[in-house]
Amino acid sequence: MIIKRMTQMGILLGVFAIIGTAILAITHEQTKERIAENERNVLLRNLHAVVTPDSHDNELFTDTIEVTDAKLLGSKKPVTVYRARLNGKPVAAIFSAIAPDGYNGNIKLLVAIKADGTLSGVRVIGHRETPGLGDYIEAERSDWITKFTGLSLIQPDERGWRVKRDGGNFDQFTGATITPRAVVKAVYHCLQYFRQHQQDIFG
């Protein structure tokens, strides 16, 4: 008797599970292309915030390499570098670098460096800094992040690549020095990496 009941209920739960799985499988099928396209669009929007669409003529998604440098690129894992070219000639390299020492952990950046070693642009694409304190690094919140454009390892010199509190050229935010310090350091490291490896990146 009790065995029969148990079997019945087991079967019933099983049927529910199958129906549920079927519904999810269908939803997944129906949405997966759109989701992938959304993600591509978001990435492309971010990439085109740091290199203008008309400065290159290649497909940024496919022209990539993976590089690893725990010290200069902020991650032990491989970091993707997107390469922008015009008529086959290198225009800029876009690093998806990480600033590992934000107030709340990793800050994900896109750092675009032109072939001549100057910055084409920097954007924050992911972070967990405190809203209202550390989120001024977002382009929507303030123009702080756009001040990097045009700078290089020479301009300013090494001592300038710090926040003002540490004697450098970059503004900190009121009550929040850790976040901008982390971003400035990561961008500087990225420029150093680019100088050392430019040949291999565009090779």
Add this chain to the structure above:
Amino acid sequence: MTTSYNTIIKDGLWDNNPGLVQLLGLCPLLAVTGTAINGLGLGLATLMVLVSSNVTVSLIRNLVRPEIRIPAFMMIIACFVTAIELLMNAFMHDLYKILGIFIPLIVTNCSILARAEAFASRNKVSYALTDGFMMGLGFLLVLLAVGSLREILGHGTLFQGAHLMFGPEARQLSITLIEDYRGFLLAILPPGAFLALGLLIALKNIIDNRLAQKTSKVIVAETSAVTAN
């Protein structure tokens, strides 16, 4: 307890509001209400889940034996949450990114299981649907109120980021209430969520007390009129 549409509506929106009275689902309520639009987004997602799960649970209420009702309900809820997560990812991608982990976490919002168990599994479909909708709406309104309060105090704006939800034309929905506002950090940080919710609950209690006093006065007046006769 007699069930009628009136009591269901009043329960969901006021008397038994999930956010203000049952205090269920506080984790998302406190976590995502930094701005009005974020609150609205999570509120809508929760509302959709509540309606779908209530209707489904009510449809199969005579099929499911009491012993397996909890796993069955959980399966239904988890299934709808995942489906809605996929749909939001596909059709409201930017908002989806902001709400992040809190969409899958709707599964753990106990007000959803509570409505399935306490209401939908004992009532006919039309009641269960109304209940799901009204409870969801009640929760949404609280999320929206807490979010608006925190956004106004914290940023001096309202409906910032409306375009994430309603498309680029909605940009003009965002209002800057206070020009050159320096921001009030406490409102944006997690303690601000507790304070805002506390204020709302206090406000509700004040209103309830006033109403109760009024009705008791009326009753007293009536009884004294009766005794005077």
